[in-house]
Amino acid sequence: MLKNNKSSDCNHCESTTCSSKERRPNESEEQFAQRQALDRNMCQIDNKLLVLSGKGGVGKSTVAANLAIALSQAGKRVGLLDIDIHGPSIPRLTGVKTGQIQMVGEELLPVKVNDNLSVMSIGFMLPNDNAPVIWRGPRKHGVIQQFLSNVIWGPLDYLVVDAPPGTGDEPMSIAQLVGSEAGAIIVTTPQELAISDVRRCVTFCEQVSLSIVGILENMSGLLCPKCGEKIDLFKRGGGMALALEMGVPFLGQIPIDPEVVMTGDAGTPLLRDGPQSAAAKAFTKVVDTIISGNKVSGKP
Ligand code: ADP
Numbered sequence: 001m002l003k004n005n006k007s008s009d010c011n012h013c014e015s016t017t018c019s020s021k022e023r024r025p026n027e028s029e030e031q032f033a034q035r036q037a038l039d040r041n042m043c044q045i046d047n048k049l050l051v052l053s054g055k056g057g058v059g060k061s062t063v064a065a066n067l068a069i070a071l072s073q074a075g076k077r078v079g080l081l082d083i084d085i086h087g088p089s090i091p092r093l094t095g096v097k098t099g100q101i102q103m104v105g106e107e108l109l110p111v112k113v114n115d116n117l118s119v120m121s122i123g124f125m126l127p128n129d130n131a132p133v134i135w136r137g138p139r140k141h142g143v144i145q146q147f148l149s150n151v152i153w154g155p156l157d158y159l160v161v162d163a164p165p166g167t168g169d170e171p172m173s174i175a176q177l178v179g180s181e182a183g184a185i186i187v188t189t190p191q192e193l194a195i196s197d198v199r200r201c202v203t204f205c206e207q208v209s210l211s212i213v214g215i216l217e218n219m220s221g222l223l224c225p226k227c228g229e230k231i232d233l234f235k236r237g238g239g240m241a242l243a244l245e246m247g248v249p250f251l252g253q254i255p256i257d258p259e260v261v262m263t264g265d266a267g268t269p270l271l272r273d274g275p276q277s278a279a280a281k282a283f284t285k286v287v288d289t290i291i292s293g294n295k296v297s298g299k300p
Helices: 029-042 060-073 137-149 169-181 192-207 238-246 258-266 278-292
Strands: 045-053 078-082 102-104 107-109 111-114 117-121 156-162 182-188 211-223 250-256
Touching: 029 045, 029 137, 029 169, 045 060, 045 169, 045 192, 060 078, 060 111, 060 117, 060 156, 060 182, 060 211, 060 258, 060 278, 137 169, 169 182, 182 192, 182 238, 192 211, 192 238, 211 238, 211 278, 238 250, 250 258, 250 278, 258 278
Parallel strands: 045 156, 045 182, 078 117, 078 156, 182 211, 211 250
Antiparallel strands: 102 107, 111 117
């Protein structure tokens, strides 16, 4: 399903088609060096997953963090990159404190969450939790490029990127920088209000040539803790129906689960601290689907 981007001619990975060997016409020395650094890093990463959503609040960052943790627990080498520049939640969700960034020469070391997972976020660079980032598009693009080029990710099986909601500067930049080598996971809640924004997200992916790994329906039903009955708080099945309508894979449903909120707030991995919870089981299923590369049909 995802492309392994190791090309067969690269200065860095001994392959034959990597574009970083030659300077392009009109490209400055500095731009060439930047592109080489980007290529060098990206060719060491087998799969890039961009986690997108049409709307805020649908659980995109929660999904990105838990997918990254679940992949790392499945033995994969994982990087988690937070480019939600105006609302970075990955440091909190992964329990990693700010101020831990280390530099090696001009490059940044990502922060380790466990043996297989390291993260990088703009949140690590803010002076405090209340500091807003007031940047326009070109500055954001520059930072995203640095996160991809100047962070020592090393060889990875997966780079999971948490992008801000919508189809603005940051998703545009990341799509441009990692391009068609990346696959998008689009997170939605089931109700129509969220679904209509997902249509835009799907069209965005098509326009910027991002392949769609699948739509993931989050907050899909709640199990009553007293009687066990399923309550469809935000309806159910909207993401699945949309995947069918738009002809893209459906990755599964994550139920509403108080454990998700508790572990997210505490910065403790759901799959470690609540592995028996309904949401943890659902995340594990989604990760199995992603690893196996099986497409899940949009059929209910
Ligand atoms: P987004 O990145 O889309 O803005 P977040 O990941 O920040 O959304 O999630 C918003 C809130 O919803 C958080 O408090 C999170 O804990 C909660 N949440 C996300 N997914 C679930 C779920 N499946 N069950 C319960 N709460 C959830």
